[in-house]
Amino acid sequence: MVRYSKLPFRELVRGYNVDLVYTPMILADVFAASDYARHSDFSTNVVDDPLVIQFAAKNGKDLADAAELAFPYVGGVDLNCGCPQKWAIQEKIGSHLMTQPDLVRDMIRHVKARTPSLDMSIKIRIHPDLRETHEFVKRAEMAGVDYITVHGRTRKQKSAETVNLDAIRFVKEVAMVPVVANGDVFSASDAEEIQRVTGVDGVMAARGLLQNPALFAGYEHTPWDAVEKYVRYALGYGTNQFIFHHHLMYMLETQMSKAEQKTFNILTSTPAILDHLERNWGFNA
Numbered sequence: 001m002v003r004y005s006k007l008p009f010r011e012l013v014r015g016y017n018v019d020l021v022y023t024p025m026i027l028a029d030v031f032a033a034s035d036y037a038r039h040s041d042f043s044t045n046v047v048d049d050p051l052v053i054q055f056a057a058k059n060g061k062d063l064a065d066a067a068e069l070a071f072p073y074v075g076g077v078d079l080n081c082g083c084p085q086k087w088a089i090q091e092k093i094g095s096h097l098m099t100q101p102d103l104v105r106d107m108i109r110h111v112k113a114r115t116p117s118l119d120m121s122i123k124i125r126i127h128p129d130l131r132e133t134h135e136f137v138k139r140a141e142m143a144g145v146d147y148i149t150v151h152g153r154t155r156k157q158k159s160a161e162t163v164n165l166d167a168i169r170f171v172k173e174v175a176m177v178p179v180v181a182n183g184d185v186f187s188a189s190d191a192e193e194i195q196r197v198t199g200v201d202g203v204m205a206a207r208g209l210l211q212n213p214a215l216f217a218g219y220e221h222t223p224w225d226a227v228e229k230y231v232r233y234a235l236g237y238g239t240n241q242f243i244f245h246h247h248l249m250y251m252l253e254t255q256m257s258k259a260e261q262k263t264f265n266i267l268t269s270t271p272a273i274l275d276h277l278e279r280n281w282g283f284n285a
Contacts, residue, residue: 001024002085004024008233008236008237010048012233014047016216016217019050020050020052020202021052022051022054023041024054025080026042028056029057031066032062044073052074053067054123055079055080056088056091056093057107063079063107071115076118076120077119081094082094082149084125084156095125098124105142123148124151126152134171146178147177148179149180150180150181150200151183152167165194169199172201179202180200180202181202185205186208186212188216188218211253212251231248232285241270249261264276
């Protein structure tokens, strides 16, 4: 998730049956080159464990440099090969890498050579021709990848299109390493059904967790105690207003009337957000 899944949100979801958390996607070259960027993009603490840091990269050196710097603070590093946003494809990162299996293989090798004890994973999408996906997976395995997360859509498919569970099951059947499924997980029952159909070793949620951080604990909607916890974590750790606002917009969207959504969505400061929550929801910071 670009920008999201920073420390306050990770701490929140850990309290609702989430076993493994990821950082937002971070640009490896910037992370490696700038001390300011590292402190801005990445923070953790002793309870933020296990943790995977996810990087976007276009060459092995940048990825290995970033992984080496992150190594003391994380249990794993993930290469994002799935981001479908236009800017990422133009920068030759994210899902652009699904057309570059040899490059991805080499990036995995760089990381494993530099930090052999650090788990290395990739998050991929499927190809229209699953034979390409099969080849992609096999090259990653030969390079030493420890596990693979599969988003069951091609890079050109929109999120409104149904995830391809048959394709995820195919990857699980041909892979020799653990496989995690991603896509269309909006409830605990969704996760259970995807695991049953595909046989994967784990299930990941992104958009679903933004909307309901407690989904893996069986909640159908964000419980109020999750909202309160997030506010306190965010204020305590110093989250910027944009991210703070957007997390709450996602969490409360289905529980607000259209009129309240319009009012809440145009709030422009943290004090205004807190005032709205106190006035309309009885929250006392």
